[in-house]
Amino acid sequence: MTPMAFKTMIPLDFRLLLRYSLKNKKRRNKEKVRSGPLASAFSSWFGYLLAPLIFVVFLTPVYYDLFLKLAVPLVKFGMNSPFLVSDVLLAPVFTVTGLLFSLQFAALLVVELFENDMTPLLLTMPIRRSSIFIVSSMNTLLMTNFGISMTVSISLAYSMLNRDRLWWGILGICLWMLFLIALGVLFGLLLAKLIGKTAAKRASQLITFLIVILVVISPSVVTPVNGLNPGSVLRSLSGSANLFLSSGWPHYWLMVALKGQLAFLILLLAVTVSLFTFVFVCANTLNYSPARKNRDRRRVEVVGEKSGAKNRGSFPLLKKELRLMFRESGIIWYLIYPLAFPILLVIGRYHQTPFVSLLFMIVATMYSGMVSVTMMVFEKRIWPVPTYFPVSFLSSIRLKVFIPVVLFVLESLILLGLFIAQTPSAIYDVFMIAPIAMILYYCSLLGIRLFLQDPDRDISQRNRLLKGSEVLRLEAVSIGFSVGFYGAFYCLKTFLIEGSFLFFERLPPWSVILLLAGILIALLALLLRSIQMERRKIHRLLVE
Amino acid sequence: MIIAKALTKKFGNLTAVDNLYLHVRSGEIYSFLGPNGAGKTTTIRMLTGSLSPTSGAIEIDRKRYEQDEITIKRGIGVVPDEPRMYENLKGIEFIEFVKGIYHLDPKLTDQRFNELCAAFDIDFLQTYIGDYSHGMKQKLMVISVLMRRPKVLFLDEPTVGLDARAARVLKTLLDHFRNEGSAILLTTHILEIAEKMSDRIGIIRNGKMVVEGSMEDLRKIGNNQANSLEDIFLDLTSKDASAG
Numbered sequence: 098m099t100p101m102a103f104k105t106m107i108p109l110d111f112r113l114l115l116r117y118s119l120k121n122k123k124r125r126n127k128e129k130v131r132s133g134p135l136a137s138a139f140s141s142w143f144g145y146l147l148a149p150l151i152f153v154v155f156l157t158p159v160y161y162d163l164f165l166k167l168a169v170p171l172v173k174f175g176m177n178s179p180f181l182v183s184d185v186l187l188a189p190v191f192t193v194t195g196l197l198f199s200l201q202f203a204a205l206l207v208v209e210l211f212e213n214d215m216t217p218l219l220l221t222m223p224i225r226r227s228s229i230f231i232v233s234s235m236n237t238l239l240m241t242n243f244g245i246s247m248t249v250s251i252s253l254a255y256s257m258l259n260r261d262r263l264w265w266g267i268l269g270i271c272l273w274m275l276f277l278i279a280l281g282v283l284f285g286l287l288l289a290k291l292i293g294k295t296a297a298k299r300a301s302q303l304i305t306f307l308i309v310i311l312v313v314i315s316p317s318v319v320t321p322v323n324g325l326n327p328g329s330v331l332r333s334l335s336g337s338a339n340l341f342l343s344s345g346w347p348h349y350w351l352m353v354a355l356k357g358q359l360a361f362l363i364l365l366l367a368v369t370v371s372l373f374t375f376v377f378v379c380a381n382t383l384n385y386s387p388a389r390k391n392r393d394r395r396r397v398e399v400v401g402e403k404s405g406a407k408n409r410g411s412f413p414l415l416k417k418e419l420r421l422m423f424r425e426s427g428i429i430w431y432l433i434y435p436l437a438f439p440i441l442l443v444i445g446r447y448h449q450t451p452f453v454s455l456l457f458m459i460v461a462t463m464y465s466g467m468v469s470v471t472m473m474v475f476e477k478r479i480w481p482v483p484t485y486f487p488v489s490f491l492s493s494i495r496l497k498v499f500i501p502v503v504l505f506v507l508e509s510l511i512l513l514g515l516f517i518a519q520t521p522s523a524i525y526d527v528f529m530i531a532p533i534a535m536i537l538y539y540c541s542l543l544g545i546r547l548f549l550q551d552p553d554r555d556i557s558q559r560n561r562l563l564k565g566s567e568v569l570r571l572e573a574v575s576i577g578f579s580v581g582f583y584g585a586f587y588c589l590k591t592f593l594i595e596g597s598f599l600f601f602e603r604l605p606p607w608s609v610i611l612l613l614a615g616i617l618i619a620l621l622a623l624l625l626r627s628i629q630m631e632r633r634k635i636h637r638l639l640v641e
Numbered sequence: 642m643i644i645a646k647a648l649t650k651k652f653g654n655l656t657a658v659d660n661l662y663l664h665v666r667s668g669e670i671y672s673f674l675g676p677n678g679a680g681k682t683t684t685i686r687m688l689t690g691s692l693s694p695t696s697g698a699i700e701i702d703r704k705r706y707e708q709d710e711i712t713i714k715r716g717i718g719v720v721p722d723e724p725r726m727y728e729n730l731k732g733i734e735f736i737e738f739v740k741g742i743y744h745l746d747p748k749l750t751d752q753r754f755n756e757l758c759a760a761f762d763i764d765f766l767q768t769y770i771g772d773y774s775h776g777m778k779q780k781l782m783v784i785s786v787l788m789r790r791p792k793v794l795f796l797d798e799p800t801v802g803l804d805a806r807a808a809r810v811l812k813t814l815l816d817h818f819r820n821e822g823s824a825i826l827l828t829t830h831i832l833e834i835a836e837k838m839s840d841r842i843g844i845i846r847n848g849k850m851v852v853e854g855s856m857e858d859l860r861k862i863g864n865n866q867a868n869s870l871e872d873i874f875l876d877l878t879s880k881d882a883s884a885g
Contacts, residue, residue, distance in 0.1 A: 482721060485690075485717075
C-alpha cells in the first residue's frame with residue numbers, strides 16, 4: 098500500500114483535526130533558529146515523560162527480578178499447565194493495572210472532551226463527532242503517563258523473560274497498549290454518555306491516586322513475595338490461577354503469544370481493531386454538551402439575606418489561594434505525592450531512610466515549583482482582573498511562593514517524625530529542615546520567574562504549563578541542590594556518628610569535617626545568592 | 642475625577658494610544674467610543690492601573706498611580722470587557738473575596754448586595770463560576786463592583802451578555818450613581834446607550850481622540866444632516882479613515 102493510498106483511507110476531517118490540534122499544541126517559539134519545532138516538541142514531551150520514565154527504569158528491574166525468581170514451570174508442582182509460577186502472579190496484575198490505566202484514560206478523556214474550548218466551535222463545523230472524539234483521545238494519552246509507566250514496566254519485565262522472542266515481545270507490548278487504549282476509549286465513550294465534567298474530573302483524580310498507590314506500593318509487595326519460594330507463592334495464589342489464566346482474558350492472549358503462540362497476537366489485534374471500529378461508529382451519536390448535568394441545579398439557592406450572610410473574612414487573598422489550590426486536582430497530586438510515596442516506602446520497609454529522605458527532597462522541591470506555577474495560572478486565566486484589585490501583585494505572588502513552601506515543610510516534619518520513630522538517629526535530620534525550606538523557596542521562585550518570563554505562554558493544557566526545557570531546568574535545580582545538600586549532610590552525619598568510612602579513612606578527621614562542612618556552607622551561599630537573584634528577576638519582570 | 646494628560650501607549654512600533662487628553666468629572670457619564678482596535682480598552686487598562694503608559698499622566702480622584710496605586714484601586718470600580726473570574730470559586734466565595742480585599746463593611750455592603758442580587762435576578766451564587774454562562778458571569782462581575790458604590794467607575798462594554806432586564810437595571814443604576822456624584826467612564830458599541838445616557842462622548846480612532854463633547858457639540862461638529870450618534874460616529878470615523 099502506497100503512503101498516498103493509506104492517506105486516502107483516513108478521513109480528511111480527521112487528518113485536518115489531528116494536524117491542527119498538534120499545531121495548536123506546539124508552542125509559539127520566537128527563536129526558532131536554535132531549536133526546530135521537532136526538537137522543541139521532543140524536549141517538551143521528554144520533560145513531562147521524565148517522571149514516568151524514571152518509574153519505568155525503577156520498576157522494571159524490580160518486576161524482572163521477581164518474575165525471574167518465580168519462573169518455575171507449574172509442571173514441576175504436578176500441574177498440567179504450560180505456565181510458570183510467575184504467570185499465576187502476573188495474570189491478575191495485568192488485569193488490574195490494565196483496567197486502571199483504561200479507566201484513568203477514559204475519565205481524562207471525558208474531561209478533555211467537555212473542557213476543550215474548541216469543542217463547541219468544532220461541533221458547528223462539518224466534522225464528524227467521531228473524529229473529534231478520536232483526536233481528543235489522542236491528546237489525552239499524554240496525561241495518563243503514570244498508568245502507562247506501570248503497564249509498560251510490567252509488560253517489559255515480562256517480555257524480558259522470553260529474550261529469544263524479544264521482537265515479538267515488543268510487538269506484543271505495543272498491541273497490548275493499543276488494546277488498553279481501545280478499551281479506555283470505549284469506557285470514555287460510555288462515561289461521556291453517563292457523567293458530566295465534574296464527575297469525570299473526580300473520577301480521573303481518584304483513579305490516578307489508585308494508580309499512584311499501586312505504583313508506589315507494588316515494590317513493597319514484591320519484596321516479601323521475592324523472599325518466598327515459588328511453591329508457597331503458588332499455594333497462596335492457587336485460588337486466582339484458574340480465574341485469571343483462563344483463555345477468555347485478553348492478557349492471557351498476550352501471555353501465550355509471548356510464549357510463541359502468535360495466533361493469539363492476531364486475536365488481540367482483531368479485538369483491538371473491532372473495539373476501535375465500534376467506538377468510531379458510536380462516537381457519532383455522542384452529545385458533547387458539557388453543562389447539561391449542571392443546568393438543573395443552578396436555580397436552587399435562596400436569594401436575599403442568606404446569600405449575603407457571609408461577612409467579610411480576614412485574609413481574603415490567603416483564603417482565595419487555599420480554596421483554589423485544593424480544588425485543582427493537579428495541585429492535590431503535587432501535594433500528596435511527595436508525602437505518600439515516601440510513607441508507603443517506609444511502611445513497606447523497602448528502602449533505607451536516607452534514600453527516602455533524598456527522594457522526598459527531590460520530589461517536593463520540584464513540585465513546590467510546579468505548585469507555584471499552577472497557582473500563577475489562576476491569575477493568568479482571569480488577566481488583567483487581578484491588577485484591578487487593591488493589592489500589589491507582588492504580595493499575591495509572595496503567597497504563591499510561601500504556601501507551597503509551608504505545606505512541604507510541614508510534610509517534611511511529618512516524614513521526619515516517622516523516620517525518628519523508626520530510627521532514632523534520624524533526629525539529626527532536623528538540621529536539614531532549613532536547607533529543605535530554602536530549596537523549596539528557591540524552586541517556587543524559579544517556577545514563578547520562568548512562568549512570568551513568557552507572559553504569552555499557552556495555559557490551556559494543564560500538563561504543559563512549562564516548556565520542556567523549563568521543566569528540565571527546574572528538575573536539574575531540584576536534583577542538584579537536594580543531592581548536594583543531602584549527600585554532604587549524610588556523609589557528615591555518618592562520619593560523626595559511626596566514624597570514618599570509604600575514602601574518608603585516608604584523610605585526617607578534622608579535614609573530613611572541614612571538607613563536608615565547607616561543601617554545605619558553599620551550597621548554602623550559592624542557594625542564598627540564587628534566591629536573591631531570582632527575587633530581583635521577578636521584581637524586574639513585574640515592573641516591566 | 643478622571644484625568645489623563647498626553648497619555649500614550651506604544652507596543653513596539655505600534656502606537657495604541659497617542660497623546661490622549663481626557664477629563665471625566667464627578668456626576669458625569671462619559672462614553673468612550675471607537676471602532677474595533679481604536680485603543681479604548683488599552684486606555685481603560687491604563688486608567689485603571691493595570692497597564693503602565695509609555696508616557697503621560699493619569700490622575701484619579703486627585704491621586705496618581707505612582708504614589709497611591711492601592712488607594713486608587715480601592716476607590717474605583719472596574720467592569721472589564723470580559724468577565725473573567727476564578728472559575729474554581731463559587732459565586733458567593735468570589736463575593737466574599739471581593740468584600741475582604743476591598744475591606745468592605747459587611748453591615749453596609751450586605752444589604753446593597755442582596756438588593757443587587759434581587760435586581761439582577763441572581764440566584765446561582767452557590768455554584769462554581771466555571772459552570773456559569775457569559776451572562777451570569779457578567780452579572781456577577783457587575784454586582785461585585787456596584788455593591789461597593791465606587792466613586793469612579795470604568796465599564797468596558799458592560800451590557801454585553803446581559804439580558805434586556807439586567808441591561809435596563811444596569812442603566813438605571815448607572816444613572817443613580819451619576820446623580821450621587823460618581824464619575825463614570827464607559828465604552829460601548831451600542832451607540833443608543835451612549836446617546837441616551839452620556840453627558841459627554843469621546844470618539845477615538847487609531848489611538849487619537851477624534852472628537853469630544855456633548856451630543857449637541859457632536860451634532861455641530863459632524864455632518865449637518867447627521868442627527869443620531871450612529872450617523873455622527875460613522876461619519877467621523879469614516880472621514881478619519883479616508884484621511885488616514
